[in-house]
Amino acid sequence: DARVTQTPRHKVTEMGQEVTMRCQPILGHNTVFWYRQTMMQGLELLAYFRNRAPLDDSGMPKDRFSAEMPDATLATLKIQPSEPRDSAVYFCASGFRQNNQPQHFGDGTRLSIL
Amino acid sequence: AQSVTQLGSHVSVSEGALVLLRCNYSSSVPPYLFWYVQYPNQGLQLLLKYTTGATLVKGINGFEAEFKKSETSFHLTKPSAHMSDAAEYFCAVSETYQGGSEKLVFGKGTKLTVNP
Numbered sequence: 001d002a003r004v005t006q007t008p009r010h011k012v013t014e015m016g017q018e019v020t021m022r023c024q025p026i027l028g029h030n031t032v033f034w035y036r037q038t039m040m041q042g043l044e045l046l047a048y049f050r051n052r053a054p055l056d057d058s059g060m061p062k063d064r065f066s067a068e069m070p071d072a073t074l075a076t077l078k079i080q081p082s083e084p085r086d087s088a089v090y091f092c093a094s095g096f097r098q099n100n101q102p103q104h105f106g107d108g109t110r111l112s113i114l
Numbered sequence: 115a116q117s118v119t120q121l122g123s124h125v126s127v128s129e130g131a132l133v134l135l136r137c138n139y140s141s142s143v144p145p146y147l148f149w150y151v152q153y154p155n156q157g158l159q160l161l162l163k164y165t166t167g168a169t170l171v172k173g174i175n176g177f178e179a180e181f182k183k184s185e186t187s188f189h190l191t192k193p194s195a196h197m198s199d200a201a202e203y204f205c206a207v208s209e210t211y212q213g214g215s216e217k218l219v220f221g222k223g224t225k226l227t228v229n230p
Contacts, residue, residue: 033218042221043223045217045218091157091158093157093158100163100165100166102148102160103218105150106157107156107157108156110155
């Protein structure tokens with residue numbers, strides 16, 4: 001089965017450091033989503049790309065977060081500088097641009113900012 | 115905007131008992147509805163989806179859900195719980211915005227515990 005691949009699976013770093021999370025969407029999918037999951041807030045949509053173009057990043061703190069798709073096989077989410085409140089599990093999902101098509105999730109990056 | 119409400123953040127059942135996880139949605143247009151399951155340290159996996167047609171939808175692992183428009187509900191059921199069903203379950207509705215682009219609006223999740 002085709003899968004969404006996220007790296008790294010775990011990341012522990014100190015406050016102020018840059019963090020880069022990577023996602024390889026399923027080949028052929030034209031939409032990519034970044035989510036953040038915490039106990040308090042649940043699943044939050046951070047950013048959404050269609051055909052590599054960012055369509056919605058209203059869920060991201062703009063001053064420190066950035067999301068890009070340098071090519072169709074790679075999506076990145078960067079945090080600079082990182083803060084303890086950024087500790088969460090970050091998920092990437094990919095799919096087709098149709099409302100009745102499901103999103104396929106990666107296994108996430110568990111981020112801890114000390 | 116669409117929204118999803120999952121009643122009960124925690125549900126506990128005995129092995130072999132009926133599983134019922136509740137989901138209500140609000141939508142101004144006919145919705146597309148999804149149930150996802152999340153096992154510990156994993157991403158979300160699709161259990162089943164409703165788009166159009168038959169209102170009773172069957173999914174993987176013996177789960178099914180019924181779309182009831184009059185009640186704006188999409189409850190998830192399984193006749194007999196198995197220990198391996200212990201996980202967190204998310205209901206989601208597909209929302210169209212920004213010129214036809216879509217996103218999923220998720221409920222807060224229900225953590226299912228299965229007791230031996």
